[in-house]
Amino acid sequence: MKKIKFMIMTLAIALSIGGAFATSPRQSQDCQGATQYYFNGNYVLAGRIGIDYICVTPSSSVCTYYKVGTTYTPCMWGTYCTANCRASNPTPKKAKK
């Protein structure tokens, strides 16, 4: 019985920690390691996430882009927000096709 208990607990711990690593942005989206841009008519440097801006979720709009060659490719989803994100509903930026 103790063996089964031990197996269940080990499996739960391994799955949760493994899952967290597997779904972490650094592991699953290499784009977050690249320089991030946001689109406000032009592509502008986004800054550092959590410090200069956050991507407000849930939102279906593109928050930041990264550069692949000369093309800006969507990286993070949400609404780009730099300050007072809780004061008002930020206007989502439209993604350039």
Add this chain to the structure above:
Amino acid sequence: MTKRQVVLESISALLIMLFLYASVSKYLDFDRFIGEMNNQPFPNSWTPFLVWTVPSLEIAISLALIFERTRMVGFIASLVLMSLFTIYAVTILLHFFAYVPCSCGGVIRKLSWPQHLVFNLFFVVLSVLGIILQRRSSFKSIFITKNSFV
């Protein structure tokens, strides 16, 4: 292993998975977590306290749920924390605050607020079930111990 014990172990495992996954995800993406905490409707001065307390509390609950001796405390703490998250989700859905982003770790942040509410309620129910089953098995073990002395 009785049916009740299997259910109890499964409930513990599910709650451990939830709390460990959420806390590790927060630590792995800490900058983003700080940013999202700053965006919550409470004062930003609370952020340094909350960004360390919430994931630490989640890890502590997971540890409490692993061991038989502390499991009851783990279930009660889990019920309190999940109830607080549920109340928070309800206040957001009732438009108590202006737009508020999700502040969860990993893939959980992709849930919408109604989905969040259902998700939280599911774990509130699991915690309550855990408390009931744990109490019953504790009483049962006390009863068996008492009878063995007779």
